[in-house]
Amino acid sequence: MIWDFDKSNHFIDVFQVRVLADVSLPEYAFVIHCAGSEFRGQTPLGEGLYWDASPGLLAKAKVMATPFGDLRVLTGPKAVEYYRFYQVAEDFTLRRRALAAERLFGDYQLIANQTHQGLTSMNEAILGTHQVVEDEKTLYPVTLRGDIPAYLLLGKSNFSEEILENYGFEKRAKALGVYDRLRQANILPHGGGYDFPHMTGVTRVVEFGKGRYFKVDLASDYGCQLISNAREIPFNYRGKTVILRTLELGLGELVAKLVPLYVLKT
Template identity: 40%
Template sequence: MCANANKFDCCDCSPWQETFEKVTSLPGTLPSYEYFTILHGSGPELKEEIYSYADGGNTVGTPLGETTALYGNEADEYYAKWERLESFSKRRRELLAEKVVGSYDPISNYTHQGLFSRNEARLGCYDTMDSSGGNHLFPLTLRWDTPVYIFKGESNLSEEVLQRLGFLERAGRLGLEEDLKKINILPHGGGYKIELDYQNIEVTNTKLGNVFSLSNPEPAVRVDEVEAETGVTEFGGMNITNPRELPYTYRGKKVVRKAIEFNLSNLVGKLRPLMTLKI
């Protein structure tokens, strides 16, 4: 029998499934099955219904370019559609799991990207105190060739951690100290690592969308390679419209070590990957 630890992404993403065997776990945390499956997928069927709101609402300027803000009835309507999308995506994964692995016992089916309240969006982070159901077991996946680490959700961040991170004084000044003490975050994965040394980023809003201009790469080898106007090498500038166009890899176990160092939750198990299937 397989147990299944599902994860969620509200964006359009390619579904993938991995099978693992249990390496170690604390007594009474993970079920006593020999094999586990993690299924990653979203609800692309409803993607346009959600994303269409970007063309309406009120335009607001931010350091990263313009974005859309919704108010009043329009915001209520959007949030109701989001709740429908989240429910649909969770049920969709359950049905897909039945087709992929057959009979299974669900362990975890939490959201890690999307709205967690009307004014709270999380990108790539669980709410460790999520009350939507389940047993507060959260898989932290890194890469296809590294173990999956299972955390038991705990409340965070502590005042001591806020102090170490240098957040406490600023949070107090902005009136956010209590919010940060119950932010309850845990990364769902290792995230991307961009292998570029650009230091300057400028954002230009165009009819084609935001254009990101990157400059100031590694120092030039020779003086004649530097342009007087920009101070960078003549071959160094880069303009992109989507960060996905940048070369990247995935971060490794440092993410797990930081989660433990900052007491984000309790590490209770580790699964060894056996097979990855990307559809």
């Protein structure tokens, strides 16, 4: 069995639980954050998940030009085959995460074992979010930074008509033909996400050879910056403002605060 807690922002956090609502929860909880990196490229089970790690997958994809650079697209039986492979990879990743929890902590009460980066159907993907079900039992973790509390939330149906109108989304969403999809988005952030305080936005994407370059405007108003890999750029993790914004937008309801005790990063 291969573990990947040394990769990217993967970790194991242990918390003390402070209940904020009428729910029954254990005194302590843990979060295991990991993925299935070995499925990026060619495997005996399929071509792989990432076209830039799998020549076979790249060869099957059609190329479509967009304002954000070339987009690789699979259609017909190729798309069906890819989605089936994705489902195999997701199932393996969820089961391995559960096995890691058992090996590390013994018997435990499962609160959530969610995917926050992957496909929800043939033509829909989530990136950095939970796809929520509104009920009284399903809880979703939102982790921010290793040095501040995480939270457990109940998800709510979102976005409401009032939120879309009050925050200026309604007119734009209707003009783009995505209003009904926004009304049924039903998402929650899975974490704080990255913050690049010296950047204000991406203005252009350029592909050259096998590389992709991003032109970004700077907060200082002096010139611009060209980057090829955001991992090499200084960044912060956003903090409690993510939770406050989540509640403000009516995306969820707080049920517990998770106070960090220690973080394992191999």
